[in-house]
Amino acid sequence: MKSLTPTERSRVRRLPKRARYDLDTIYAILDAGFICHVGYVNDRQPYVTPTAYWREGDYVYWHGSHASRMLNHVPARPVCLTVTHLDALVVARSGFHHSINYRSVMIFGRPLRVDDEEAKHRALEHFVERIYPGRWSGLRPVTRKELKATTVLSMPIEEASAKIRTGGPVDDEPDYRLPIWAGVIPVRQVHDTPRADARLAAGIARPANLDTFSRIGIDPA
């Protein structure tokens, strides 16, 4: 699959052997997450706002209220969008080599507002389907007023890099003989049993695909 050419900004300097620029890897990391961190600059001050995001083709999207400070500020301005998954705590034989296994993606670009009503409608559908696949068709339809109250931003995945650490501790050669336990403590995000809303209308069964979805959850494996 296609690989991106690292730029001055997106090239991983520190530990370049952990870097990946192929879209397969970048997309897989993006598709495993729900929350990204959007960095932007306002009056020389950096802000890092966590927000839900989703990917569709070679674009990332995020959205929110048309009153959001971040959403109003960033269109056409430089943004760095980062997604990170913690995969393990790495326990070494010395303090120095303790580490963390992770997968992360950084995307640089200038987001644009999705203004076309149909495109916005589709974007909202993708957001809902990302949270809970198969959900959209059974919902009360979106109104024009709701569409108006929602700002959707999109940014192309053109200037991006992934960085990944996997595996166990890398200790100093003499330290391997020490009588010290070392290894990894895997960390995983899981879905728990869904809880029905207290105001659920009478006689509504839990959708059958909800359990499957929850069991699959967001296990990175």
Add this chain to the structure above:
Amino acid sequence: MKSLTPTERSRVRRLPKRARYDLDTIYAILDAGFICHVGYVNDRQPYVTPTAYWREGDYVYWHGSHASRMLNHVPARPVCLTVTHLDALVVARSGFHHSINYRSVMIFGRPLRVDDEEAKHRALEHFVERIYPGRWSGLRPVTRKELKATTVLSMPIEEASAKIRTGGPVDDEPDYRLPIWAGVIPVRQVHDTPRADARLAAGIARPANLDTFSRIGIDPA
């Protein structure tokens, strides 16, 4: 407990009812996480770098190689450090009201390098103890060379805010009568069974407290 006074930067504008400024809440959110996102500006370009962090008293710390671009750039410069926990996917009766439960903290400040050797040593100890409590005393001691190769930054938790969404979907009043399932899908980070390093010295048993630690894990509850 003490509460911080929101500033122009740290005041939560959007959905202020989700905002918290008390240190109890801010510290609890910080102490539940391992990875933060550090936002900084270089030549008007924002960067958002994920990194391990820890809290000690009213300071946050992060560290890395003395060759790290981010660690070399940010001392005395404005930084926004954000920590976010995803707690649930919120499934509503309309697309518009789908949401996410989360706890997040944003800290604004200018980090300083920890140069004092003893303070740096202590900081590394806190990092290791954060990953795996009780670990430090059994390790091969840190060398001066390792200390030199490590940059540690600290930033006071003075200008900060927390933002929290909890609970179920908030639907439009007429929508509660619709025959649509709604509720929350809780999301949790868990520790899995620790895996010993392939090169473990012969006869090293898994430390007893490792299982307790892993069972407690990083359950937000």
